[in-house]
Amino acid sequence: MTGLNLVVPSMLDTDTLGSFDGRLARTGTAIDTAIAKARLGFAASGQSLALASEGSFGPHPRLPLLAAGIEVLVFIDAERELTLTETLFVERTNFGHRDVPETAALGDWLTRVGFPGHALMVRPLGGAVIAKGIQDAATLARAVAEAVALSPDRRARVETDMRAHLNPTRMASIRRLGIRLARRIATPCPACAAPGWGQSGVTRGLPCADCGTATEMIAGIEFRCTACGHAETLSRPDGLTHAPPGYCPACNP
Structure with missing residues (x-):
């Protein structure tokens, strides 16, 4: 549709702009962050075109018991000084968490969030993430046991890993948004x-x-x-x- 090929710079750390595990808080809006990611891409690749994505997830604005999200794609043409932005409100997401004393207490929640096809993160309740990108039961059990041992109230927080490359539901949303952006570029x-x-x-x-x-x-x-x-x-x-x-x-x- 656009005749463009994607090149991913090998030395590019976008977590410096904010991370889903909470290690670094995002300071700007989703659009601001996507634009900043694109500019990091310029510096790392030497190219004059850049494409970047950013996502935000939380309670649904009208149905707060449900989860929702916003996906953002930004395309920048440095030579034309052109910035194009597309956003998508997402109601289909597996975003969520459970606070548990042991893995068995997760029950069918694991199936509902798409595990193991969708990755998980684990932290002691109130603490920092100790494991992420978890996609098998044995690793999950070890991480939960470790988090429980580190938690003052003996509970672990198990949450969905919302990084796009580990979340097929996000991948599908970004694909929809990418098609829309490609049509706009063309x-x-x-x-x-x-x-x-x-x-x-x-x-x-x-x-x-x-x-x-x-x-x-x-x-x-x-x-x-x-x-x-x-x-x-x-x-x-x-x-x-x-x-x-x-x-x-x-x-x-």
């Missing part, structure tokens, strides 16, 4: 022909079908060129022009 701006024409946001306020009151439903899709700033607002791709009254703050307060 799409020229209608005004200046620079690569990267794509969605930059949405406009809300779709009018109610009964009374015309603006609702919170999306009315249009905003597209923008990061090179020249040209912007357009396009109609919804599904053709919907009015919101059902059930979404109206006046008809259904």
Whole structure:
């Protein structure tokens, strides 16, 4: 789609910008961190193009008992001074943890988080990670026993290892995002022909079908060129022009 080949620099440590094990806290936003990773890639590779990803996971913003995440991909063309960013809200994730006195107490949680295909990390409760990238039962049992012995309350925290290369669920999400970014790179701006024409946001306020009151439903899709700033607002791709009254703050307060 883009004609580009990926090259991964061999001496590149992105954990200096923050790590999933908590050893180093991330100081910026996910987008800021992805851009910083890309710039590390420039320094390590000498290339003029860079691609970087970043992910964040936690409670679902609307359903806090469930987990969710944000995936970010950033593409930078240093010669064109072009930065393209794509994000994906992820509801399908295995993100989670359990605090246990022994491995047996994990029960079917291991199956639910996809172990051993998805790796795990272990730490004493309240302490630092002592083992990560765990993908077999024997290593998990040893790590839990060690963490329990180090923990004042004799419990270990077993958590999902969210590093993408050890988490097939994340890999699938990043693949979806990568396809979207590739399409954007391959799409020229209608005004200046620079690569990267794509969605930059949405406009809300779709009018109610009964009374015309603006609702919170999306009315249009905003597209923008990061090179020249040209912007357009396009109609919804599904053709919907009015919101059902059930979404109206006046008809259904």
